[in-house]
Amino acid sequence: MVKINPYYLDLPNTYLFSEVGRRAREYQARNPGVRLLRLGVGNTTEPLPPTVIAGLHRGVDRLAGAATYTGYGDDLGDARLRQRIAEVKYRARGVEVAVDEVFISDGAKPDTANIQTIFSQDALVAVQDPAYPVYVDTNVTAGRTGKLLPSGLYERLLYMPCRAEDDFFPALPRGPVDLIYLCSPNNPTGAVLTRDQLGRIVEFALEKGAVILYDAAYECFIQDPSLPRSIYEVPDARRCAIELGTFSKEAGFTGVRLGWTVVPKGMAADAANARSLNELWNRRTTTFFNGASNVAQEGGLAALTPEGQAENRRVIDHYLGNAAVIREGLESLGLTVHGGANAPYLWLRTPGGMPSWSFFEKMLEEAHVVSTPGVGFGPSGEGYMRLSAFGHRADVEAAVDSLRANLRI
Numbered sequence: 506m507v508k509i510n511p512y513y514l515d516l517p518n519t520y521l522f523s524e525v526g527r528r529a530r531e532y533q534a535r536n537p538g539v540r541l542l543r544l545g546v547g548n549t550t551e552p553l554p555p556t557v558i559a560g561l562h563r564g565v566d567r568l569a570g571a572a573t574y575t576g577y578g579d580d581l582g583d584a585r586l587r588q589r590i591a592e593v594k595y596r597a598r599g600v601e602v603a604v605d606e607v608f609i610s611d612g613a614k615p616d617t618a619n620i621q622t623i624f625s626q627d628a629l630v631a632v633q634d635p636a637y638p639v640y641v642d643t644n645v646t647a648g649r650t651g652k653l654l655p656s657g658l659y660e661r662l663l664y665m666p667c668r669a670e671d672d673f674f675p676a677l678p679r680g681p682v683d684l685i686y687l688c689s690p691n692n693p694t695g696a697v698l699t700r701d702q703l704g705r706i707v708e709f710a711l712e713k714g715a716v717i718l719y720d721a722a723y724e725c726f727i728q729d730p731s732l733p734r735s736i737y738e739v740p741d742a743r744r745c746a747i748e749l750g751t752f753s754k755e756a757g758f759t760g761v762r763l764g765w766t767v768v769p770k771g772m773a774a775d776a777a778n779a780r781s782l783n784e785l786w787n788r789r790t791t792t793f794f795n796g797a798s799n800v801a802q803e804g805g806l807a808a809l810t811p812e813g814q815a816e817n818r819r820v821i822d823h824y825l826g827n828a829a830v831i832r833e834g835l836e837s838l839g840l841t842v843h844g845g846a847n848a849p850y851l852w853l854r855t856p857g858g859m860p861s862w863s864f865f866e867k868m869l870e871e872a873h874v875v876s877t878p879g880v881g882f883g884p885s886g887e888g889y890m891r892l893s894a895f896g897h898r899a900d901v902e903a904a905v906d907s908l909r910a911n912l913r914i
């Protein structure tokens with residue numbers, strides 16, 4: 506009889522956001538007259554701007570004519586889009602990335618999940634704690650983490666606690682480490698690594714012979730020009746870092762699906778191996794992936810024109826405006842809040858150290874606000890809540906007004 510991959514049994518029973526959704530639905534079923542106010546999941550809400558819509562239309566229209574129709578494209582992505590990403594996302598910021606180092610994906614989540622497959626099964630993995638759950642769960646299913654202990658920690662995973670008193674800078678592991686997942690601006694804390702901090706981690710990775718998997722999904726929210734938007738702004742990072750990018754948050758492509766991964770040439774996992782990581786990722790992509798949607802890629806090209814970028818900037822400013830509304834509202838209640846300045850997430854300290862899930866229920870019961878419990882992102886998230894700034898302004902204001910009026914603290 507066929508056997509399942511046993512490591513799937515080491516996963517927690519539910520994905521965090523499914524559990525949040527389930528509890529919200531159950532509350533709604535018990536209280537049908539209540540209007541739920543959502544500051545939970547990081548899903549975009551605003552319509553796409555005209556330049557991007559025109560690009561998507563162009564992609565559709567090309568499918569209508571025999572002369573312009575395209576079927577399967579290049580597995581690695583449309584050469585024009587790879588080129589434009591290299592120019593707009595990197596060269597314009599003084600960073601050289603070659604076109605064949607850019608791999609177009611259907612989003613950062615799939616590539617973040619899949620990138621670990623090119624590394625050895627016994628690789629020692631370090632994650633920021635708290636972290637986006639995908640980094641942990643995909644390594645669990647690959648058999649790298651061992652069992653989940655009653656402490657909430659996996660046996661063989663290296664946790665890098667990110668604490669408020671250290672400005673959420675990850676505590677780097679003392680012993681050996683092979684893969685280091687980093688996310689900046691961070692989901693969930695909203696903290697952004699400075700150039701100096703990033704330089705320290707790059708130096709650490711080079712010393713250890715480790716590879717950094719740098720998730721830059723929220724780079725478009727960085728306002729402060731002194732903060733790095735790509736890990737390659739630290740020059741030595743080309744020797745040790747893979748970067749993952751997405752159009753999801755910058756261009757509202759959460760449903761359209763488009764992203765990219767940069768794997769610098771010349772990076773090898775171990776000296777004994779002739780195959781570079783770039784070659785391996787190329788091989789993996791051509792075998793497992795048939796390329797991103799041609800329509801989405803036309804939209805991506807439009808998003809990276811000067812007009813597309815200016816229009817998207819206004820949408821990003823809208824979300825950052827929401828973040829300011831949430832922050833002000835929570836601070837007026839005397840609560841401690843981090844993040845939200847260069848990121849769409851706010852990281853709220855629960856009052857009196859109340860456990861995250863208890864505060865989740867309290868916000869739901871008293872103010873009808875759906876949030877995300879910090880502990881769902883890792884043990885160091887206990888005692889925190891993540892609030893998302895994605896939403897229509899009126900909905901965000903209604904949620905904040907309700908917290909102000911109804912939350913008993």
Ligand code: PLP
Binds near residue numbers: 547688753
């Ligand atoms: N990386 C992080 C840190 C995220 O929070 C998210 C989505 O919320 C993603 C990646 C997913 O990006 P994509 O929509 O491109 O798959």
